[in-house]
Amino acid sequence: MGQPLSSSGNDGPDIRILDAAERLFMEHGYEATSTRMVTRDAAVNLAAVNYYFGSKEGLMQAVLRRRLDWLNRERLHLLDAAETEARGAPLKPSLIVDYFFGTLLRMGARPETGGQTFQRLLGRTHTEPAAFISTFLASEYADVVNRYKSALCRALPDVPREEIVWRFHFMLGATAYAITGTDSLQLITDWKMEEDVQVQAQKLLARLMSFLLGGLRAPLPQSRSA
Amino acid sequence: MGQPLSSSGNDGPDIRILDAAERLFMEHGYEATSTRMVTRDAAVNLAAVNYYFGSKEGLMQAVLRRRLDWLNRERLHLLDAAETEARGAPLKPSLIVDYFFGTLLRMGARPETGGQTFQRLLGRTHTEPAAFISTFLASEYADVVNRYKSALCRALPDVPREEIVWRFHFMLGATAYAITGTDSLQLITDWKMEEDVQVQAQKLLARLMSFLLGGLRAPLPQSRSA
DNA sequence: GTCTATATCATGATAGAC
DNA sequence: GTCTATCATGATATAGAC
Numbered sequence: 464m465g466q467p468l469s470s471s472g473n474d475g476p477d478i479r480i481l482d483a484a485e486r487l488f489m490e491h492g493y494e495a496t497s498t499r500m501v502t503r504d505a506a507v508n509l510a511a512v513n514y515y516f517g518s519k520e521g522l523m524q525a526v527l528r529r530r531l532d533w534l535n536r537e538r539l540h541l542l543d544a545a546e547t548e549a550r551g552a553p554l555k556p557s558l559i560v561d562y563f564f565g566t567l568l569r570m571g572a573r574p575e576t577g578g579q580t581f582q583r584l585l586g587r588t589h590t591e592p593a594a595f596i597s598t599f600l601a602s603e604y605a606d607v608v609n610r611y612k613s614a615l616c617r618a619l620p621d622v623p624r625e626e627i628v629w630r631f632h633f634m635l636g637a638t639a640y641a642i643t644g645t646d647s648l649q650l651i652t653d654w655k656m657e658e659d660v661q662v663q664a665q666k667l668l669a670r671l672m673s674f675l676l677g678g679l680r681a682p683l684p685q686s687r688s689a
Numbered sequence: 690m691g692q693p694l695s696s697s698g699n700d701g702p703d704i705r706i707l708d709a710a711e712r713l714f715m716e717h718g719y720e721a722t723s724t725r726m727v728t729r730d731a732a733v734n735l736a737a738v739n740y741y742f743g744s745k746e747g748l749m750q751a752v753l754r755r756r757l758d759w760l761n762r763e764r765l766h767l768l769d770a771a772e773t774e775a776r777g778a779p780l781k782p783s784l785i786v787d788y789f790f791g792t793l794l795r796m797g798a799r800p801e802t803g804g805q806t807f808q809r810l811l812g813r814t815h816t817e818p819a820a821f822i823s824t825f826l827a828s829e830y831a832d833v834v835n836r837y838k839s840a841l842c843r844a845l846p847d848v849p850r851e852e853i854v855w856r857f858h859f860m861l862g863a864t865a866y867a868i869t870g871t872d873s874l875q876l877i878t879d880w881k882m883e884e885d886v887q888v889q890a891q892k893l894l895a896r897l898m899s900f901l902l903g904g905l906r907a908p909l910p911q912s913r914s915a
Numbered sequence: 916g917t918c919t920a921t922a923t924c925a926t927g928a929t930a931g932a933c
Numbered sequence: 934g935t936c937t938a939t940c941a942t943g944a945t946a947t948a949g950a951c
Binding site: 724725736738739 | 943944945947
Binding site for chain 1: 716717718720721812813815816817818819822823826827830831834838851852854855856857858859860861862863864865866867869871872873874875876877878879892893895896897898899900901902903904905906907908909910911
């Protein structure tokens with residue numbers, strides 16, 4: 464059952480609910496968003512969320528799944544193709560990082576994949592405390608994360624696997640902050656308003672890639688015990 | 690009105706409320722934590738939160754302020770002392786990064802400053818959607834962030850200020866993920882249980898510092914337009 | 916200062932008409 | 934499939950006794 468990706472004008476009630484929920488969960492978080500807000504914004508009846516998605520939790524999972532299935536399939540395709548072409552030779556770290564994190568950032572410039580709304584939602588969702596969200600994300604990411612960890616280990620044979628795992632974690636955090644737009648510390652004050660979204664996204668991608676690769680390839684910390 | 694930092698055994702009701710709220714906000718987030726849960730865990734009456742802190746929002750602000758005031762004062766003291774000793778010469782980037790992010794990580798090993806509980810709460814709080822939290826954080830961080838941005842600009846004169854600001858943002862994200870312990874993707878599966886908290890914190894600090902400095906000093910992205 | 920009791924409201928979910 | 938009406942619950946906050 465392929466989930467539709469577009470939301471082009473006049474869609475069915477379920478799609479309108481997904482679109483409204485995506486936006487509201489992004490803006491207010493899962494807990495602070497009520498099903499009443501969702502049904503009101505989607506212009507459907509109050510009972511529609513439970514009819515189509517069973518519960519508020521089911522709605523949240525459907526919102527995430529619609530985009531994550533596509534994103535992680537894309538990530539796997541890119542890695543598969545590159546590894547096939549390399550015939551067993553390790554890939555360049557910059558390529559691996561671009562496939563995983565660049566694919567996510569490029570989603571933001573494409574409205575048919577959720578655009579910035581889903582980007583920001585995802586950045587926030589990784590730190591949502593609700594247990595069912597962690598469980599759901601873990602299952603959605605299990606395959607792709609294992610594949611990418613292995614690819615990075617082959618690409619950087621001098622870096623211990625434990626270090627790779629941590630640096631992957633750090634890269635994820637930096638990326639989450641980069642796309643969430645949650646700048647509660649008002650660090651980013653000099654937005655250029657004249658630039659369009661495409662240009663901003665491209666510059667952000669270049670900036671983030673430099674940072675991530677710098678961190679990934681940094682000298683190993685001198686360990687006092689191990 | 691100096692806020693007490695310790696919670697050593699038999700404290701007043703307000704301190705017990707702060708301790709319980711810190712733990713519950715960390716575990717469930719702001720929205721999913723009710724004042725009933727707080728008062729029950731603190732073993733005080735249901736009306737006590739409103740009596741001592743005015744509202745649930747007031748409680749959240751008090752929880753954050755108790756630790757952030759101390760943390761940011763410490764950060765400013767360290768930077769002041771180093772800049773005074775340097776007599777106008779730029780500081781080493783590693784020193785600046787350690788003062789800002791290392792001070793936070795070292796809090797985790799000290800129970801009297803909230804220990805890991807506050808660390809994780811703070812990592813999550815940066816992405817809380819509630820507007821009053823963003824506003825509060827912005828005011829708490831305004832001074833210290835400006836001072837550290839300027840110090841980094843002097844330390845890295847070849848890096849444009851705009852780039853410094855973004856990389857500061859990325860470092861914050863990586864650090865937030867490092868301390869939140871929210872590993873919804875189950876990347877970090879190989880926790881060494883035999884090691885104590887002190888050793889783990891020290892290793893994490895060394896790992897994070899390598900990553901942050903690598904990202905901070907990475908080659909600049911080639912910009913196509915600017 | 917501290918507590919009990921309660922006011923007021925919004926929530927998630929469902930039953931059952933059409 | 935879609936809607937109205939409503940239930941049961943739990944939320945924040947406060948009034949007023951002690």
